[in-house]
Amino acid sequence: MRQWFGLVIAALGIVLIGVSAVALSQGILSFTVVGVVGVLAALIGVILWVVDRRKAKARSSVGGMNSQGGVLTTAVGGRTHVRGIPYILPRDLEEMNRLDFQHYVLRQAFRGNFLAPIENPSAILDVGTGTGRWAREVATVFPSANVIGLDLNTPPMDEQTQGKEDALPPNYAFVPGNILEGLPFADASFDFTHMRLLVLALPHDRWPYVVSELIRVTRPGGWVESVEVPADEGGGPAVDQVMSWVAAMLQRRGIDLADGARVGALLKSQGLVNVYSRRVEVPIGVHGGRVGKLMAADILNAMQALRGPLESLGLTTATEFDQVFAEAKRAFESPRVRCVAPFYVSYGQRPN
Numbered sequence: 515m516r517q518w519f520g521l522v523i524a525a526l527g528i529v530l531i532g533v534s535a536v537a538l539s540q541g542i543l544s545f546t547v548v549g550v551v552g553v554l555a556a557l558i559g560v561i562l563w564v565v566d567r568r569k570a571k572a573r574s575s576v577g578g579m580n581s582q583g584g585v586l587t588t589a590v591g592g593r594t595h596v597r598g599i600p601y602i603l604p605r606d607l608e609e610m611n612r613l614d615f616q617h618y619v620l621r622q623a624f625r626g627n628f629l630a631p632i633e634n635p636s637a638i639l640d641v642g643t644g645t646g647r648w649a650r651e652v653a654t655v656f657p658s659a660n661v662i663g664l665d666l667n668t669p670p671m672d673e674q675t676q677g678k679e680d681a682l683p684p685n686y687a688f689v690p691g692n693i694l695e696g697l698p699f700a701d702a703s704f705d706f707t708h709m710r711l712l713v714l715a716l717p718h719d720r721w722p723y724v725v726s727e728l729i730r731v732t733r734p735g736g737w738v739e740s741v742e743v744p745a746d747e748g749g750g751p752a753v754d755q756v757m758s759w760v761a762a763m764l765q766r767r768g769i770d771l772a773d774g775a776r777v778g779a780l781l782k783s784q785g786l787v788n789v790y791s792r793r794v795e796v797p798i799g800v801h802g803g804r805v806g807k808l809m810a811a812d813i814l815n816a817m818q819a820l821r822g823p824l825e826s827l828g829l830t831t832a833t834e835f836d837q838v839f840a841e842a843k844r845a846f847e848s849p850r851v852r853c854v855a856p857f858y859v860s861y862g863q864r865p866n
Contacts, residue, residue: 591822591826605666605667610670615808622805623809628652636659636705637705639699640662641697641712645671646665646671647669648710650663650682664688694724697731708739710742711743713743716769719768725738725777733864734865742777744858745757752838752842753853760824781861798810798846817839821835
């Protein structure tokens with residue numbers, strides 16, 4: 515609205531200049547001051563309009579949000595990506611389906627949705643909630659707790675069920691936000707703060723700030739838990755090649771996959787107590803049975819999702835990607851290949 519205010523002031527100034535010009539042409543010299551005021555008003559109005567236009571443009575490029583709070587997107591390789599954020603994977607329905615599938619696989623691999631020893635929480639936060647599946651399931655486990663999922667995009671399930679009171683857990687809510695810009699909550703708001711698989715979205719130099727925000731909104735005696743995964747291991751030359759391309763793409767955005775293994779140390783260095791960190795090797799491929807086959811399907815889907823960005827950056831070609839992808843798929847289908855995803859689960863308690 516302020517940019518229109520500037521235009522109104524400029525228009526008023528032009529009117530005053532016109533009135534003054536007519537008066538002067540008729541010999542009425544007293545209108546000289548009106549002309550001067552008109553010139554000043556027109557000049558100030560134009561300046562206000564230009565400044566506000568620039569501010570609005572700047573706001574639209576921060577955090578993937580435009581000035582009206584909508585998410586700015588762009589198409590890369592036929593997939594939808596959010597603009598203005600470091601995250602490299604798409605944000606479309608196909609990716610939402612993959613994330614839901616991945617959630618079920620990880621819940622089976624970890625035998626649950628969390629490892630922190632939480633008891634009777636009254637407020638839980640899931641940072642980077644994605645589809646909101648984790649938050650909604652935890653809301654049913656703790657029906658007396660208020661559970662909030664936070665992300666840039668509203669989960670599809672939340673959008674589809676607007677106006678349907680019984681479709682979502684009554685103690686669950688979604689709040690839009692970007693962890694890189696700070697969590698929109700007061701200090702000590704939650705008993706349990708959870709964040710999973712944001713290593714592809716967080717630049718290396720922002721990790722200390724992100725962890726400090728997780729701790730800030732956690733109550734004394736409450737728990738912070740992080741689940742991250744660096745590069746897949748033991749998949750053979752083709753899988754290693756894909757990981758190399760991904761690492762090169764991430765490096766251009768200031769992201770280091772190895773940060774996924776360092777969260778436990780960050781929790782400890784920022785003052786949490788009872789810090790626990792565990793490496794969980796989740797199999798990828800037929801050697802890992804049912805979980806391994808499901809993980810292979812998830813990883814192959816993620817590789818295809820990254821195809822467009824990798825090709826657009828010149829890190830590979832369509833022909834080369836097809837060849838390497840086919841070799842990676844064959845590797846996952848071979849019982850001799852012992853590929854794993856090394857997940858690092860870390861949690862710690864905020865001291866009283």
